[in-house]
Amino acid sequence: xxxxxxxxxxxxxxxxxxxxxxxxxxxxxxxxxxxxxxxxxxxxxxxxxxxxxxxxxxxxxxxxxxxxxxxxxxxxxxxxxxxxxxxxxxxxxxxxxxxxxxxxxxxxxxxxxxxxxxxxxxxxxxxxxxxxxxxxxxxxxxxxxxxxxxxxxxxxxxxxxxxxxxxxxxxxxxxxxxxxxxxxxxxxxxxxxxxxxxxxxxxxxxxxxxxxxxxxxxxxxxxxxxxxxxxxxxxxxxxxxxxxxxxxxxxxxxxxxxxxxxxxxxxxxxxxxxxxxxxxxxxxxxxxxxxxxxxxxxxxxxxxxxxxxxxxxxxxxxxxxxxxxxxxxxxxxxxxxxxxxxxxxxxxxxxxxxxxxxxxxxxxxxxxxxxxxxxxxxxxxxxxxxxxxxxxxxxxxxxxxxxxxxxxxxxxxxxxxxxxxxxxxxxxxxxxxxxxxxxxxxxxxxxxxxxxxxxxxxxxxxxxxxxxxxxxxxxxxxxxxxxxxxxxxxxxxxxxxxxxxxxxxxxxxxxxxxxxxxxxxxxxxxxxxxxxxxxxxxxxxxxxxxxxxxxxxxxxxxxxxxxxxxxxxxxxxxxxxxxxxxxxxxxxxxxxxxxxxxxxxxxxxxxxxxxxxxxxxxxxxxxxxxxxxxxxxxxxxxxxxxxxxxxxxxxxxxxxxxxxxxxxxxxxxxxxxxxxxxxxxxxxxxxxxxxxxxxxxxxxxxxxxxxxxxxxxxxxxxxxxxxxxxxxxxxxxxxxxxxxxxxxxxxxxxxxxxxxxxxxxxxxxxxxxxxxxxxxxxxxxxxxxxxxxxxxxxxxxxxxxxxxxxxxxxxxxxxxxxxxxxxxxxxxxxxxxxxxxxxxxxxxxxxxxxxxxxxxxxxxxxxxxxxxxxxxxxxxxxxxxxxxxxxxxxxx
Numbered sequence: 088x089x090x091x092x093x094x095x096x097x098x099x100x101x102x103x104x105x106x107x108x109x110x111x112x113x114x115x116x117x118x119x120x121x122x123x124x125x126x127x128x129x130x131x132x133x134x135x136x137x138x139x140x141x142x143x144x145x146x147x148x149x150x151x152x153x154x155x156x157x158x159x160x161x162x163x164x165x166x167x168x169x170x171x172x173x174x175x176x177x178x179x180x181x182x183x184x185x186x187x188x189x190x191x192x193x194x195x196x197x198x199x200x201x202x203x204x205x206x207x208x209x210x211x212x213x214x215x216x217x218x219x220x221x222x223x224x225x226x227x228x229x230x231x232x233x234x235x236x237x238x239x240x241x242x243x244x245x246x247x248x249x250x251x252x253x254x255x256x257x258x259x260x261x262x263x264x265x266x267x268x269x270x271x272x273x274x275x276x277x278x279x280x281x282x283x284x285x286x287x288x289x290x291x292x293x294x295x296x297x298x299x300x301x302x303x304x305x306x307x308x309x310x311x312x313x314x315x316x317x318x319x320x321x322x323x324x325x326x327x328x329x330x331x332x333x334x335x336x337x338x339x340x341x342x343x344x345x346x347x348x349x350x351x352x353x354x355x356x357x358x359x360x361x362x363x364x365x366x367x368x369x370x371x372x373x374x375x376x377x378x379x380x381x382x383x384x385x386x387x388x389x390x391x392x393x394x395x396x397x398x399x400x401x402x403x404x405x406x407x408x409x410x411x412x413x414x415x416x417x418x419x420x421x422x423x424x425x426x427x428x429x430x431x432x433x434x435x436x437x438x439x440x441x442x443x444x445x446x447x448x449x450x451x452x453x454x455x456x457x458x459x460x461x462x463x464x465x466x467x468x469x470x471x472x473x474x475x476x477x478x479x480x481x482x483x484x485x486x487x488x489x490x491x492x493x494x495x496x497x498x499x500x501x502x503x504x505x506x507x508x509x510x511x512x513x514x515x516x517x518x519x520x521x522x523x524x525x526x527x528x529x530x531x532x533x534x535x536x537x538x539x540x541x542x543x544x545x546x547x548x549x550x551x552x553x554x555x556x557x558x559x560x561x562x563x564x565x566x567x568x569x570x571x572x573x574x575x576x577x578x579x580x581x582x583x584x585x586x587x588x589x590x591x592x593x594x595x596x597x598x599x600x601x602x603x604x605x606x607x608x609x610x611x612x613x614x615x616x617x618x619x620x621x622x623x624x625x626x627x628x629x630x631x632x633x634x635x636x637x638x639x640x641x642x643x644x645x646x647x648x649x650x651x652x653x654x655x656x657x658x659x660x661x662x663x664x665x666x667x668x669x670x671x672x673x674x675x676x677x678x679x680x681x682x683x684x685x686x687x688x689x690x691x692x693x694x695x696x697x698x699x700x701x702x703x704x705x706x707x708x709x710x711x712x713x714x715x716x717x718x719x720x721x722x723x724x725x726x727x728x729x730x731x732x733x734x735x736x737x738x739x740x741x742x743x744x745x746x747x748x749x750x751x752x753x754x755x756x757x758x759x760x761x762x763x764x765x766x767x768x769x770x771x772x773x774x775x776x777x778x779x780x781x782x783x784x785x786x787x788x789x790x791x792x793x794x795x796x797x798x799x800x801x802x803x804x805x806x807x808x809x810x811x812x813x814x815x816x817x818x819x820x821x822x823x824x825x826x827x828x829x830x831x832x833x834x835x836x837x838x839x840x841x842x843x844x845x846x847x848x849x850x851x852x853x854x855x856x857x858x859x860x861x862x863x864x865x866x867x868x869x870x871x872x873x874x875x876x877x878x879x880x881x882x883x884x885x886x887x888x889x890x891x892x893x894x895x896x897x898x899x900x901x902x903x904x905x906x907x908x909x910x911x912x913x914x915x916x917x918x919x920x921x922x923x924x925x926x927x928x929x930x931x932x933x934x935x936x937x938x939x940x941x942x943x944x945x946x947x948x949x950x951x952x953x954x955x956x957x958x959x960x961x962x963x964x965x966x967x968x969x970x971x972x973x974x975x976x977x978x979x
Contacts, residue, residue, distance in 0.1 A: 140451050141517065200386070409520075418523030441533055444526050447514060494626075565577075575600060576607075
């Protein structure tokens with residue numbers, strides 16, 4: 088009845104006003120019955136094609152609870168006309184182009200609050216804040232769309248919201264009167280409320296002062312352990328022991344503690360103030376309710392505007408959800424094709440096709456091929472989800488000419504006929520709903536006013552229907568309601584009855600569909616239905632490809648071909664007896680002699696082999712081309728990298744040379760300046776010595792900036808190098824710092840004692856790098872020379888070679904407060920505990936200096952035992968003349 092009333096109110100409103108009788112007669116009319124059947128078939132088709140699962144997928148990308156609930160319930164809007172569906176697609180495209188995500192976080196479903204206000208129920212402060220947040224967030228969504236870099240690109244989205252009333256005045260009123268952070272009504276909401284609260288505050292201050300005074304007097308008189316002010320029966324009072332009740336003999340008893348030991352009494356002097364507090368509290372509550380009542384009335388008056396705004400916000404949210412869904416499945420925007428113009432002839436172009444969808448994948452099968460698909464997806468996360476190539480869905484091509492009205496798909500069971508047909512049905516529904524398709528390039532298909540599907544077994548025990556009866560009764564209903572703009576999908580037409588009668592009835596149905604619908608796609612095992620194409624060009628055949636080599640379907644559609652069921656081959660592969668297969672073959676030849684000629688099977692097989700060979704060659708050529716291009720790009724990148732490195736190296740070398748030249752000039756100027764200064768005070772006797780001294784300094788500077796043979800000698804003889812007492816050397820363990828040898832090593836010594844500043848340390852000879860003679864001599868002068876770039880490289884290379892001789896580098900053996908543990912003066916247990924903690928706390932590849940002293944030797948023996956057995960200690964060196972009373976541990 089509701090649907091009839093809605094239909095009448097839209098189509099023929101004048102009928103209702105005349106009389107009730109025409110309305111009742113219309114609801115019982117054939118047109119009304121046709122509409123009811125149409126709605127029923129439409130809903131059943133949506134269920135058959137699993138449209139609710141597509142909507143649930145879409146709901147994962149929504150941002151508001153309203154849009155999510157609508158999608159989960161399958162209430163995704165389908166365009167009722169081609170223009171409306173195109174409008175939905177334009178909205179999705181605008182959302183795809185939008186560069187940043189919209190913030191819907193502040194939008195709530197306030198429709199129940201509005202309904203409560205309309206029903207006269209007083210809104211709460213929290214509900215007012217929810218309304219304010221929703222109105223503000225909705226307005227900000229519009230502002231964000233308008234502030235886009237190219238807002239004209241987002242005009243389909245802006246059109247949704249521009250007709251909305253955002254109730255800005257209501258939002259500002261709520262913001263002025265309500266503090267949503269504290270969820271309270273502000274004093275400024277009304278003058279009366281401000282006066283009442285001010286009087287109440289003043290009254291409470293007086294009451295609190297009076298009660299504090301009374302409570303303090305009771306406490307001082309021993310009537311309570313501590314001053315106690317509390318509230319009982321909505322009145323402020325003080326606590327007093329039962330034994331000291333006489334201290335408030337004229338007070339009013341309000342309550343007694345559970346133990347009976349404490350009385351809660353209201354002093355007589357506080358009665359009037361408490362009465363005033365109660366009156367003011369009631370007045371304040373009444374005033375606050377009056378303010379809430381005004382807001383309730385205003386929300387009730389704005390019911391239509393607020394609900395309309397919520398509906399439009401849901402539209403925007405669903406548009407962005409469709410955009411995120413499209414990115415998730417790498418979808419492309421479909422377009423709606425028109426019928427072929429009069430006199431149009433197919434010339435092989437794509438526009439000769441009414442349906443041209445390349446490489447489409449079933450959206451629900453596609454979900455299983457996605458890796459790490461979360462339960463709830465945001466658009467940001469959705470765009471980063473990747474396809475799992477191991478479970479990729481086989482894409483299909485759907486290409487139907489403009490003049491084709493009926494397509495007959497044949498082929499083996501489990502070959503993908505039904506899945507392909509469902510994919511076409513879902514593609515039609517998705518395009519009507521403004522969704523992108525999981526296909527390639529630019530899919531194109533007609534706009535269908537209805538998609539009517541008869542797929543599956545409709546056997547019914549309740550209605551006493553057999554499989555055939557259920558199937559054919561549903562087909563009958565489809566024929567009754569289908570229009571010239573409808574898409575009809577029928578699976579296994581005419582099945583479940585005598586084959587000869589089934590073929591005859593099916594052929595007749597197809598002939599009817601040819602003149603009644605836009606497009607019908609039929610699957611069948613009846614080979615005779617494929618012959619309809621020979622008589623009428625409005626029929627088209629398609630076959631599901633089947634591999635004769637492994638007897639498995641490939642799930643690809645071969646358009647313009649006829650497929651065999653391959654039942655006998657499949658039965659043979661399963662293991663049926665050869666005699667059964669031979670007898671079945673004889674029956675097939677007797678029933679269809681013209682279809683079982685040997686040459687036809689051989690021709691088909693040879694064509695399939697040739698096609699497979701050509702496809703393999705094309706794939707190999709494509710793979711080879713891809714490898715060549717990858718190699719070309721790699722070489723090109725390497726060449727660009729070499730050029731860049733050469734330029735960078737030249738720049739660095741030039742910069743270094745300029746720096747050293749500047750340094751040399753500075754040094755020479757210093758020598759000349761010193762020479763001139765000393766020349767003024769020099770006499771004839773020391774003039775020659777002054778010249779020799781300056782020449783020597785200049786010679787040292789020149790020698791310092793030239794390659795020296797001594798350097799190469801030192802580099803070559805580093806293995807046999809023996810540092811001398813007082814010689815300056817570079818120590819790797821000190822970061823290449825300059826140190827002085829303070830003890831000449833013996834012939835068999837592997838370590839050398841050097842001094843760096845105030846620190847003396849013993850290092851291995853392999854960690855010492857000799858300084859070339861030229862640099863050593865120059866170092867004695869007043870000017871410190873700089874080494875050339877090539878010399879620095881050799882020193883670094885020499886240092887790296889020395890590093891290879893050591894298995895692990897433990898850093899410089901320099902004792903500091905951080906790497907030293909002093910156990911002197913401790914007992915054995917305490918020393919053992921501290922040592923274990925220190926070893927555990929040390930970082931890897933470091934040293935620990937353990938000072939145990941000598942004394943009785945007990946602490947030393949304990950420390951040595953712990954270092955010998957601790958798993959983190961790689962090795963340790965006991966005391967020597969240089970570290971007497973101290974053991975060095977090397978930590979792993």
